[in-house]
Amino acid sequence: xxxxxxxxxxxxxxxxxxxxxxxxxxxxxxxxxxxxxxxxxxxxxxxxxxxxxxxxxxxxxxxxxxxxxxxxxxxxxxxxxxxxxxxxxxxxxxxxxxxxxxxxxxxxxxxxxxxxxxxxxxxxxxxxxxxxxxxxxxxxxxxxxxxxxxxxxxxxxxxxxxxxxxxxxxxxxxxxxxxxxxxxxxxxxxxxxxxxxxxxxxxxxxxxxxxxxxxxxxxxxxxxxxxxxxxxxxxxxxxxxxxxxxxxxxxxxxxxxxxxxxxxxxxxxxxxxxxxxxxxxxxxxxxxxxxxxxxxxxxxxxxxxxxxxxxxxxxxxxxxxxxxxxxxxxxxxxxxxxxxxxxxxxxxxxxxxxxxxxxxxxxxxxxxxxxxxxxxxxxxxxxxxxxxxxxxxxxxxxxxxxxxxxxxxxxxxxxxxxxxxxxxxxxxxxxxxxxxxxxxxxxxxxxxxxxxxxxxxxxxxxxxxxxxxxxxxxxxxxxxxxxxxxxxxxxxxxxxxxxxxxxxxxxxxxxx
Amino acid sequence: xxxxxxxxxxxxxxxxxxxxxxxxxxxxxxxxxxxxxxxxxxxxxxxxxxxxxxxxxxxxxxxxxxxxxxxxxxxxxxxxxxxxxxxxxxxxxxxxxxxxxxxxxxxxxxxxxxxxxxxxxxxxxxxxxxxxxxxxxxxxxxxxxxxxxxxxxxxxxxxxxxxxxxxxxxxxxxxxxxxxxxxxxxxxxxxxxxxxxxxxxxxxxxxxxxxxxxxxxxxxxxxxxxxxxxxxxxxxxxxxxxxxxxxxxxxxxxxxxxxxxxxxxxxxxxxxxxxxxxxxxxxxxxxxxxxxxxxxxxxxxxxxxxxxxxxxxxxxxxxxxxxxxxxxxxxxxxxxxxxxxxxxxxxxxx
Numbered sequence: 054x055x056x057x058x059x060x061x062x063x064x065x066x067x068x069x070x071x072x073x074x075x076x077x078x079x080x081x082x083x084x085x086x087x088x089x090x091x092x093x094x095x096x097x098x099x100x101x102x103x104x105x106x107x108x109x110x111x112x113x114x115x116x117x118x119x120x121x122x123x124x125x126x127x128x129x130x131x132x133x134x135x136x137x138x139x140x141x142x143x144x145x146x147x148x149x150x151x152x153x154x155x156x157x158x159x160x161x162x163x164x165x166x167x168x169x170x171x172x173x174x175x176x177x178x179x180x181x182x183x184x185x186x187x188x189x190x191x192x193x194x195x196x197x198x199x200x201x202x203x204x205x206x207x208x209x210x211x212x213x214x215x216x217x218x219x220x221x222x223x224x225x226x227x228x229x230x231x232x233x234x235x236x237x238x239x240x241x242x243x244x245x246x247x248x249x250x251x252x253x254x255x256x257x258x259x260x261x262x263x264x265x266x267x268x269x270x271x272x273x274x275x276x277x278x279x280x281x282x283x284x285x286x287x288x289x290x291x292x293x294x295x296x297x298x299x300x301x302x303x304x305x306x307x308x309x310x311x312x313x314x315x316x317x318x319x320x321x322x323x324x325x326x327x328x329x330x331x332x333x334x335x336x337x338x339x340x341x342x343x344x345x346x347x348x349x350x351x352x353x354x355x356x357x358x359x360x361x362x363x364x365x366x367x368x369x370x371x372x373x374x375x376x377x378x379x380x381x382x383x384x385x386x387x388x389x390x391x392x393x394x395x396x397x398x399x400x401x402x403x404x405x406x407x408x409x410x411x412x413x414x415x416x417x418x419x420x421x422x423x424x425x426x427x428x429x430x431x432x433x434x435x436x437x438x439x440x441x442x443x444x445x446x447x448x449x450x451x452x453x454x455x456x457x458x459x460x461x462x463x464x465x466x467x468x469x470x471x472x473x474x475x476x477x478x479x480x481x482x483x484x485x486x487x488x489x490x491x492x493x494x495x496x497x498x499x500x501x502x503x504x505x506x507x508x509x510x511x512x513x514x515x516x517x518x519x520x521x522x523x524x525x526x527x528x529x530x531x532x533x534x535x536x537x538x539x540x541x542x543x544x545x546x547x548x549x550x551x552x553x554x555x556x557x558x559x560x561x562x563x564x565x
Numbered sequence: 566x567x568x569x570x571x572x573x574x575x576x577x578x579x580x581x582x583x584x585x586x587x588x589x590x591x592x593x594x595x596x597x598x599x600x601x602x603x604x605x606x607x608x609x610x611x612x613x614x615x616x617x618x619x620x621x622x623x624x625x626x627x628x629x630x631x632x633x634x635x636x637x638x639x640x641x642x643x644x645x646x647x648x649x650x651x652x653x654x655x656x657x658x659x660x661x662x663x664x665x666x667x668x669x670x671x672x673x674x675x676x677x678x679x680x681x682x683x684x685x686x687x688x689x690x691x692x693x694x695x696x697x698x699x700x701x702x703x704x705x706x707x708x709x710x711x712x713x714x715x716x717x718x719x720x721x722x723x724x725x726x727x728x729x730x731x732x733x734x735x736x737x738x739x740x741x742x743x744x745x746x747x748x749x750x751x752x753x754x755x756x757x758x759x760x761x762x763x764x765x766x767x768x769x770x771x772x773x774x775x776x777x778x779x780x781x782x783x784x785x786x787x788x789x790x791x792x793x794x795x796x797x798x799x800x801x802x803x804x805x806x807x808x809x810x811x812x813x814x815x816x817x818x819x820x821x822x823x824x825x826x827x828x829x830x831x832x833x834x835x836x837x838x839x840x841x842x843x844x845x846x847x848x849x850x851x852x853x854x855x856x857x858x859x860x861x862x863x864x865x866x867x868x869x870x871x872x873x874x875x876x877x878x879x880x881x882x883x884x885x886x887x888x889x890x891x892x893x894x895x896x897x898x899x900x901x902x903x904x905x906x907x908x909x910x911x912x913x914x915x
Contacts, residue, residue, distance in 0.1 A: 100616025
């Protein structure tokens with residue numbers, strides 16, 4: 054790339070084409086109307102929640118905190134040491150944040166998570182011939198326009214127009230590099246649209262193929278590792294002081310999340326607890342044995358129990374054990390009209406977990422209108438593919454079948470979102486804001502992920518991932534971002550004390 | 566100075582509205598936890614504490630925004646704000662936005678403001694909420710301006726001149742975009758603007774522009790960050806009052822300037838002993854906003870003097886009893902009157 058040429062890549066227009074509401078725009082909610090105290094709107098507009106009636110108090114406490122810091126510095130303890138053991142939570146809630154710092158924070162040695170070192174290929178440089186850039190840009194943007202127009206025509210059941218648009222788009226493809234960027238992801242969406250109006254049956258899936266693709270996706274980018282690592286940190290903290298713990302993984306697969314937790318528990322000050330792991334769903338053969346071997350080698354008393362997919366109801370919890378229920382990219386699968394999300398959440402609550410970790414894609418792919426869903430997905434997956442390409446996880450030219458397995462993994466999701474409806478459409482991603490409401494209704498309250506989890510996620514990303522990834526904190530949840538666009542959000546929950554938990558009358562057979 | 570802090574706190578109570586006081590004081594306190602004595606910076610905690618907001622293709626008060634990656638090797642991101650494009654027929658907002666980025670020069674002139682956020686070169690980003698709000702404000706204030714907020718590389722990880730280089734890259738990019746040109750002569754009517762360190766960056770990018778023949782319609786500097794080895798009267802008198810202390814100013818300069826440089830380095834002190842002569846250059850007109858309770862005000866006034874001596878036009882707006890950060894919340898006359906000055910400056914020089 055010549056030094057003065059600018060690699061503008063406007064194809065990264067896909068970047069953050071969010072369609073959400075402005076997060077800090079005051080929106081009426083049920084809570085607001087019933088609550089007596091008003092928040093200061095100007096501060097809310099810049100991201101801080103302070104009750105108007107509390108402002109003076111907060112100002113005074115800030116002064117006190119400031120004075121404390123200055124006095125300590127004068128006495129030889131600079132702020133970096135004074136506050137080094139402080140764990141910060143939800144900085145938007147200023148009053149609590151200040152108070153937590155004002156109280157003496159005893160140095161807590163919370164055990165930290167260390168990920169297995171995973172070697173990622175170095176980020177590949179994006180070399181586009183500067184001359185061709187102009188016409189490729191135009192063709193790329195035209196293609197995006199056409200994709201959306203085609204989706205619109207499908208929404209209006211105009212399949213004739215849709216078909217002609219698809220043909221037109223196929224003619225555009227040679228003008229666009231399909232080895233990378235918007236060309237590559239567009240081809241997946243184009244194929245999906247084609248499939249939808251051709252009423253082709255979905256390709257048959259094999260569990261083995263699923264596992265292989267998943268494993269490639271896991272390696273190719275930090276998304277799942279971020280999910281695992283962040284959930285594990287929360288679980289570890291929730292298990293503090295408990296000597297019998299039980300982790301229930303809603304989808305075990307290769308059990309990639311658990312070696313790190315086992316190792317962290319082994320290193321826990323005061324010694325490891327006895328760990329039970331229940332793995333639900335498809336799992337690679339002998340995963341339980343492998344984990345048992347690892348646990349034995351690091352001195353963690355361990356037992357493993359495999360449960361068939363959809364049989365959360367058959368999981369038994371022993372009295373006195375602390376339970377963690379872990380859901381990574383699982384809950385959205387239950388959201389179809391006839392889906393069992395409510396009964397599953399009830400079942401979860403009935404197991405009385407100490408913590409429920411929920412990690413979900415930060416995207417709205419469950420909108421009822423097809424065009425809305427399609428557009429959201431187009432921009433979300435464009436960002437994901439861009440991140441894959443920069444991480445070296447992208448494959449070659451998609452039209453000659455050289456997609457990387459990680460891309461095929463994502464292509465499956467794209468196809469499901471675009472081609473399927475009803476109970477077949479399972480990739481019903483919803484943003485954390487909606488999960489917050491749903492989980493609240495189901496009797497859960499958030500456990501905020503703090504600055505220590507943030508810091509470790511941030512450090513590990515820096516060490517093991519390409520430039521461009523970041524971590525963001527929003528309302529106590531942590532999200533992985535690519536160039537500022539949130540991709541996946543990790544959160545932790547516990548049952549609200551006041552929520553009634555009816556004893557299970559009978560165990561329902563949940564199919565998912 | 567521990568005891569005196571309480572006396573000064575009382576003073577800030579009377580001049581600053583309560584919510585502004587809470588906001589700026591919060592920054593002061595949280596920032597103090599991030600600066601380390603060895604010159605390093607707790608970037609992770611800093612990112613955790615920053616309140617951020619994503620770009621939004623859906624209009625909010627008539628303004629849309631999107632993030633664009635300008636340069637992959639340096640990860641240079643900009644956030645572009647523009648008036649919500651008219652949507653034709655069944656077009657989605659995203660489609661309208663894409664079309665807007667591809668349109669030819671507009672016959673009706675409009676200003677393009679390249680904005681550099683503040684944060685003493687170390688804090689904040691384009692998606693920090695206080696700056697997102699400010700940029701959105703500029704769009705409507707200036708009758709439909711396009712605002713380009715630059716996510717320049719920050720210190721101490723990236724020292725001078727990285728931030729200036731990033732500003733220059735953004736300016737060159739803007740010059741290459743047909744859709745940013747307007748008026749009968751299809752010109753790029755660009756203003757460079759910034760607060761605090763952003764103001765400093767705006768100055769240095771303007772110098773480069775002047776040296777390279779890119780015409781800048783005007784510079785808008787809000788409490789720009791300048792300094793020097795010497796201690797000025799305002800620095801000594803206002804040290805530790807009104808949210809800012811000399812110690813932190815020194816820390817940020819040390820983190821930004823090249824290793825071993827002192828504050829008479831031209832980046833910090835452009836009209837100091839090592840300054841560059843601007844006399845012969847077509848340097849743009851400047852609008853300089855100075856807050857009387859900002860301890861660096863003497864350096865800002867010296868900057869204005871330096872511009873005048875070099876034969877360049879500068880309009881100084883001196884706000885009596887204003888503190889740093891008065892432009893974050895619309896709750897004082899300072900806010901509204903300064904916004905009006907900016908509007909007027911942009912309109913008459915567009």
